[in-house]
């Protein structure tokens with residue numbers, strides 16, 4: 001048996017792919033969230049009346065109490081805070097990046113959730129958990145998360 | 157009874173079925189789940205555990221789709237599992253929910269089905285090429301239509317069934333679907349046999365109007381133990397039998413003219429339900445009908461007709477919704493008449509039996525008295541049969 005398994009030189013290989021690509025809908029909540037991002041440059045959150053928090057990114061329903069969120073969305077105001085961060089040295093394909101990239105998990109008071117985004121205009125060594133950060137908007141907005149170019153440190 | 161709990165169905169809900177939903181997969185799951193909870197008069201706080209079903213992940217384009225769906229299915233902070241047998245998943249979800257409660261471990265289970273096929277481009281059929289063997293089948297560019305055509309052809313040839321008969325199945329189900337509030341736009345229709353016969357041939361002998369559409373949709377049902385059911389005001393519908401079975405995964409090794417795996421699944425469910433004569437004891441059926449021929453094929457596998465006899469019974473109106481003496485088949489409209497968001501379509505069939513037994517099917521309510529019915533689905537590598545028998 002081991003001899004059989006070892007005969008790799010005789011192995012014929014055929015390359016293959018699954019010939020499919022996808023077109024995703026943003027969803028009921030996503031449509032509204034990204035529209036406001038693009039058209040108004042505003043970050044909106046969906047309040048859950050029962051849990052007394054607002055969800056960011058907004059959801060159509062609250063997963064905790066499993067009820068629909070309020071239609072009366074609220075603006076996420078003020079800077080977020082860095083709950084955690086990482087500094088990337090390699091890209092998705094394992095190639096070294098020209099310059100390290102900082103990715104931060106941002107949170108806001110009264111918000112369940114938050115945003116994962118790039119953090120810029122700061123040296124990697126200077127990033128601290130708990131520091132305040134604000135969005136920097138992209139010049140061209142398309143209704144995507146990249147409508148925020150990155151977050152940068154801000155005063156409280 | 158060798159099980160700890162007798163299991164009841166106390167609520168069902170569906171979204172509308174659509175060609176392309178704005179809702180994400182999670183949102184479809186949430187809407188279906190919420191509708192079922194509301195129908196049961198319960199909230200998520202009453203639910204002990206959650207089961208989700210969705211068919212190939214390549215549709216949604218989200219790997220580990222069960223985990224992705226979890227919060228939309230109401231699984232936050234609860235025991236949760238996704239179960240999967242391809243197209244058979246909708247009915248198998250109910251089977252899985254059944255044993256969660258039958259085990260004695262839980263009193264309530266929310267079973268949620270979701271399918272979002274529309275993200276897959278250029279056509280969701282493309283995903284199906286990848287279910288086949290890399291070397292013996294995929295190089296041919298196989299999709300499901302091919303395989304169904306081979307099976308349909310074999311069934312037609314074996315019994316000499318004319319194309320008009322299959323057109324009549326499509327006509328019946330598409331008409332029934334006109335009364336279903338979830339029916340996908342343009343799918344339910346009142347069509348002439350000639351129109352169906354004249355529809356485009358997709359892979360001979362399969363024609364466009366004899367095939368169910370690509371759909372997005374969600375649905376759910378609430379299962380509870382007997383002691384929990386006794387506390388609710390609405391009388392329960394009982395899950396009396398469950399069955400599932402696999403045939404060989406090789407097309408080449410299967411009796412294409414007869415679904416043995418459906419017969420075996422049905423026998424398992426009938427035995428559990430104490431049914432010795434299904435044609436006497438089953439009063440209504442929702443056989444899986446993604447293609448017109450499959451309804452007849454499956455009715456024979458379910459032993460509700462002798463082999464080769466389902467087409468003749470169709471001509472006699474035996475499967476019609478308003479039959480007085482026959483067994484109404486696909487009174488919901490089925491996949492041909494309501495739509496086919498795969499796992500959710502199986503759930504829709506289960507929900508129909510539940511509503512029919514409750515007398516809550518509205519304009520779809522069958523004429524004859526019904527005390528026991530079954531829902532059946534089929535799929536995986538087209539070799540799985542799943543059956544649930546419900547009664548009141």
Ligand SMILES: [Zn+2]
Nearest residue numbers: 048051062065
């Ligand atoms: Zn909540």
